[in-house]
Amino acid sequence: MNKPLRRVAIFCGLLIFSLLIRDNWLQFVDGDSLKNDPHNRRVLINEYAKPRGDIIVGGKAVTGHKTTGDSDFQYERTYTDGAEWAPVTGFASQVYGTTLLEGVEDKILTGDDDRLFFNRTIDMLTGKQQQGGDVVTTLNSKAQDAAFKGLGDKKGAVAAINPQTGAILALASTPSYDPSTIADGSAKDSKAWSALQADKNQPMLNRALRQTYPPGSTFKIVTAAAALDNGLYSSIDEPTDSPLPYTLPGTTTTLNNEGPLPCHNATLKVALEVSCNTVFGHMGAQLGQAKMLAQADKFGFNKSLDIPVRTVASNFSNGMNSSQVALSSIGQFNTAATPLQMAMVAGAVANNGKLMTPYMVDQLRAPNLNVVQENSPKELDQAMTPQTAQKIQGMMEAVVSGGTGTMAQIPGVTVGGKTGTAQHGENNSGLPYAWFISYAKTAQGSPVAVAVVVEDGNANREEISGGGLAAPIAKSVMEAVLNK
Amino acid sequence: MSSASNTTTISPVGAPNRRNTELALLLFAVAIPLLAYANVGLAKHGSVPAGMLGYGLGMGGFALVAHLVVRKFAPYADPLMLPIATLLNGLGLVLIYRLDQEPSVTTPALGGPRAPGQLLWSGLAVLLFIAVIVFLKDHRILNRYTYISGAAALLLLIAPMFFPAVNGSRLWIVIPGVGSIQPGEFAKIVLAVFFSGYLMVKRDALALASRRFMGMYLPRGRDLGPILVIWAVSMGILIVETDLGSTLLYFGLFVVMLYVATERTSWIVFGLLLAGGGATVVGMTSSHVKVRINEWLDPMQGVAQGLASEAAQVRWSFGSGGVLGTGLGQGYSRLIGGIGVKSDYILATVGEELGLAGVMAVLLLYGLLVERGMRTALAARDPFGKLLAVGLSSAMAIQVFVVAGGVTGLIPLTGMTMPFLAQGGSSVVANWALVAILLRISDTARRPAPAPAPSPDSEPTQVVRL
Numbered sequence: 001m002n003k004p005l006r007r008v009a010i011f012c013g014l015l016i017f018s019l020l021i022r023d024n025w026l027q028f029v030d031g032d033s034l035k036n037d038p039h040n041r042r043v044l045i046n047e048y049a050k051p052r053g054d055i056i057v058g059g060k061a062v063t064g065h066k067t068t069g070d071s072d073f074q075y076e077r078t079y080t081d082g083a084e085w086a087p088v089t090g091f092a093s094q095v096y097g098t099t100l101l102e103g104v105e106d107k108i109l110t111g112d113d114d115r116l117f118f119n120r121t122i123d124m125l126t127g128k129q130q131q132g133g134d135v136v137t138t139l140n141s142k143a144q145d146a147a148f149k150g151l152g153d154k155k156g157a158v159a160a161i162n163p164q165t166g167a168i169l170a171l172a173s174t175p176s177y178d179p180s181t182i183a184d185g186s187a188k189d190s191k192a193w194s195a196l197q198a199d200k201n202q203p204m205l206n207r208a209l210r211q212t213y214p215p216g217s218t219f220k221i222v223t224a225a226a227a228l229d230n231g232l233y234s235s236i237d238e239p240t241d242s243p244l245p246y247t248l249p250g251t252t253t254t255l256n257n258e259g260p261l262p263c264h265n266a267t268l269k270v271a272l273e274v275s276c277n278t279v280f281g282h283m284g285a286q287l288g289q290a291k292m293l294a295q296a297d298k299f300g301f302n303k304s305l306d307i308p309v310r311t312v313a314s315n316f317s318n319g320m321n322s323s324q325v326a327l328s329s330i331g332q333f334n335t336a337a338t339p340l341q342m343a344m345v346a347g348a349v350a351n352n353g354k355l356m357t358p359y360m361v362d363q364l365r366a367p368n369l370n371v372v373q374e375n376s377p378k379e380l381d382q383a384m385t386p387q388t389a390q391k392i393q394g395m396m397e398a399v400v401s402g403g404t405g406t407m408a409q410i411p412g413v414t415v416g417g418k419t420g421t422a423q424h425g426e427n428n429s430g431l432p433y434a435w436f437i438s439y440a441k442t443a444q445g446s447p448v449a450v451a452v453v454v455e456d457g458n459a460n461r462e463e464i465s466g467g468g469l470a471a472p473i474a475k476s477v478m479e480a481v482l483n484k
Numbered sequence: 485m486s487s488a489s490n491t492t493t494i495s496p497v498g499a500p501n502r503r504n505t506e507l508a509l510l511l512f513a514v515a516i517p518l519l520a521y522a523n524v525g526l527a528k529h530g531s532v533p534a535g536m537l538g539y540g541l542g543m544g545g546f547a548l549v550a551h552l553v554v555r556k557f558a559p560y561a562d563p564l565m566l567p568i569a570t571l572l573n574g575l576g577l578v579l580i581y582r583l584d585q586e587p588s589v590t591t592p593a594l595g596g597p598r599a600p601g602q603l604l605w606s607g608l609a610v611l612l613f614i615a616v617i618v619f620l621k622d623h624r625i626l627n628r629y630t631y632i633s634g635a636a637a638l639l640l641l642i643a644p645m646f647f648p649a650v651n652g653s654r655l656w657i658v659i660p661g662v663g664s665i666q667p668g669e670f671a672k673i674v675l676a677v678f679f680s681g682y683l684m685v686k687r688d689a690l691a692l693a694s695r696r697f698m699g700m701y702l703p704r705g706r707d708l709g710p711i712l713v714i715w716a717v718s719m720g721i722l723i724v725e726t727d728l729g730s731t732l733l734y735f736g737l738f739v740v741m742l743y744v745a746t747e748r749t750s751w752i753v754f755g756l757l758l759a760g761g762g763a764t765v766v767g768m769t770s771s772h773v774k775v776r777i778n779e780w781l782d783p784m785q786g787v788a789q790g791l792a793s794e795a796a797q798v799r800w801s802f803g804s805g806g807v808l809g810t811g812l813g814q815g816y817s818r819l820i821g822g823i824g825v826k827s828d829y830i831l832a833t834v835g836e837e838l839g840l841a842g843v844m845a846v847l848l849l850y851g852l853l854v855e856r857g858m859r860t861a862l863a864a865r866d867p868f869g870k871l872l873a874v875g876l877s878s879a880m881a882i883q884v885f886v887v888a889g890g891v892t893g894l895i896p897l898t899g900m901t902m903p904f905l906a907q908g909g910s911s912v913v914a915n916w917a918l919v920a921i922l923l924r925i926s927d928t929a930r931r932p933a934p935a936p937a938p939s940p941d942s943e944p945t946q947v948v949r950l
Binding site (some may be wrong): 001003004006008009011012013015016017018019020022023024026027028030032033034035037039040041045071113137242433466 | 744839
């Protein structure tokens with residue numbers, strides 16, 4: 001009987017051996033992917049087993065944490081002025097994941113980042129709890145306050161940057177939401193989550209970075225830059241070749257101005273001051289698709305940025321016919337821009353043509369306050385020649401001193417701006433978007449450029465204009481930055 | 485004629501009985517779970533558990549008594565089996581105690597803390613172990629009860645059909661207010677006894693009275709009868725009790741023993757054909773089995789919708805443990821949830837908290853235990869003992885393979901418990917009895933041959949001139 005017995009012994013050995021192989025496969029080969037599977041609850045449990053690091057604005061944290069009685073998640077995220085800062089922080093929820101800065105810098109905030117390996121090892125050896133690092137933002141809390149309060153219960157967004165560095169100073173979006181209301185998995189929070197999801201006003205949409213609007217007349221800055229840079233006109237005081245009425249090329253449709261404006265062969269300066277559609281439409285058609293697109297691209301259109309939160313790309317279309325280029329040149333047709341994009345346009349003008357890459361994270365800090373990463377200003381593009389930029393500054397300053405943007409005047413400070421009122425909807429039936437982009441200038445250069453968009457305002461249709469609704473908000477943001 | 489070999493000039497020096505080896509190993513087998521127990525307390529509460537001393541004394545006491553009984557009544561028994569069983573049982577208790585610290589799997593609905601009950605059962609099991617060693621003087625006594633064993637096995641297998649299903653399987657005899665026992669665990673021992681007795685008698689008929697066909701020996705029709713009965717009973721269990729694991733165990737056990745008894749490979753082919761055919765038919769018709777097979781093929785189905793199956797949770801548990809594990813008390817195998825986490829899925833807790841290293845160690849312990857059983861079978865001098873030892877060992881091997889393979893996803897998951905490790909009174913009692921019988925066989929097998937009576941033949945050879 002011993003021969004079959006030996007075979008059975010070998011067979012049983014093979015059974016155990018196959019289990020060993022399988023277990024090696026499961027725990028060694030597949031181990032990491034199972035361990036880090038986002039559906040594996042342990043990933044979340046680990047994340048909330050220690051306090052998250054903070055997101056810091058102007059030396060003060062806008063985030064925090066509290067301990068919970070929950071068996072799975074020991075810590076929960078809290079927010080100070082959550083609704084105001086939501087477009088910056090995003091949320092970190094035990095159930096719904098992470099977004100915006102909370103999402104992009106998650107590894108730093110949880111302390112799991114490779115660059116924090118040394119800290120982790122020390123913590124492990126000394127038996128301390130793993131700690132998260134901090135994210136220090138470039139934002140200016142006064143400017144953010146001004147933007148958020150200025151928008152109030154209107155629907156809209158504000159983006160403000162420092163034109164000389166690209167540092168983002170304010171990012172507001174309304175209506176907003178408080179991320180602490182969806183931080184855990186309680187019945188209350190899941191109700192709040194479904195209410196936010198169902199809200200047709202989309203409070204969780206970051207309008208400053210991720211919603212594009214037709215920029216309307218504010219886009220005329222881009223058209224003017226193209227005209228001056230391409231030598232179509234060399235002076236802002238030189239009469240342009242602008243017919244009135246102006247029929248869109250290849251069609252029988254006439255392009256109208258907002259009322260009886262002095263737009264016939266107006267100078268660039270006057271045309272921008274009173275916002276002539278005919279002048280800039282004709283100019284765009286004269287320059288043509290290629291030159292307009294090239295100019296828009298230089299300002300950063302058609303490209304999404306990681307600041308480090310990813311923005312939506314603003315659009316200036318390619319392959320349009322002349323009449324469509326004409327409409328696009330006054331910020332209509334398919335032209336669409338995020339508020340951040342328009343702040344970059346104003347910023348490039350204010351910074352003498354040099355467009356800086358926008359960024360919102362100044363430093364990433366280890367728990368022991370060592371700087372892990374420091375972001376420095378980077379040039380994105382030379383959007384136009386310094387001469388052109390200075391000419392456009394002259395035009396924009398005229399808009400504020402005596403044109404459609406007088407509401408943005410700040411005593412003792414040079415302010416340049418441009419209003420916009422963009423049509424939208426089927427046959428322009430929707431309430432127009434009120435735009436205002438501006439910058440303030442001091443002896444040391446320009447410290448702030450702002451773009452404000454108000455979606456439909458609590459005003460009737462006639463009253464909506466960039467100058468009336470959006471300019472005061474831009475003004476208060478600029479004042480906050482200037483410390484006025 | 486062979487007087488030269490039958491000499492008394494070399495007196496048998498007593499073979500080393502290895503009892504001291506066993507005692508030394510037992511020391512480790514008690515110390516390791518004790519340290520693990522302290523580890524759980526420190527990880528979960530920051531202090532050594534209060535019951536540490538009592539637990540240590542209790543376990544040490546049981547191990548010592550078992551050892552002394554073996555030393556007295558089975559002095560030549562295998563030195564490895566008792567320490568391995570003690571170690572696995574001790575680790576199992578620690579793991580159950582560890583899971584008892586998780587409120588979510590220790591709710592009253594799930595039976596509350598399970599470690600005290602398991603400790604009690606383990607105590608009873610060791611008492612049974614001692615009783616078997618003391619009272620079963622020779623394993624061949626069991627041979628007398630061949631057909632009674634057969635009837636008892638049939639009864640044990642059929643009984644659960646008359647009780648309500650638990651978790652989709654009819655494996656339990658439930659006595660309200662007293663508890664439930666899982667007769668299948670005992671059935672494997674009784675069946676092994678029956679098969680050994682039956683095959684010992686019939687092996688010649690089965691092996692020799694067969695026709696050769698295409699290079700294989702085909703059994704005669706009437707010899708085929710009992711095999712078909714076993715097959716039918718196995719399939720019946722599978723269909724009525726929806727228990728794939730037990731079917732695999734009983735049928736596998738039978739085929740292995742048949743093969744060893746008859747030395748005919750054709751029985752394996754025949755057995756595999758029958759088992760494969762039956763399993764295919766049942767797999768295609770039974771919804772319970774179909775669900776298990778689908779979960780095996782795609783454990784992550786439904787995960788995206790937030791409906792992670794236990795199979796998925798078990799995989800995550802293993803994966804999160806990695807190579808070295810999180811450390812006892814620091815994993816999250818409670819996420820598997822339900823009642824299975826302390827019984828069927830206990831290996832997942834080993835995987836998460838002790839890591840790949842821990843699971844390999846545990847599997848190797850089982851491997852060692854099984855192979856010591858095989859060694860006993862090889863050494864046994866009587867066919868009944870050989871068959872019984874190989875039957876019990878391979879039953880253990882198949883059970884470990886079916887459970888561990890199911891939990892790790894090597895084969896579809898079936899409801900069976902990891903011997904010694906998993907929570908379950910019947911299982912721990914039955915497996916201690918199994919080890920006791922193996923020890924008894926090994927004692928007989930390793931016992932030095934009795935000194936031959938001095939015979940006149942072996943007197944110094946004289947040349948007789950005729």
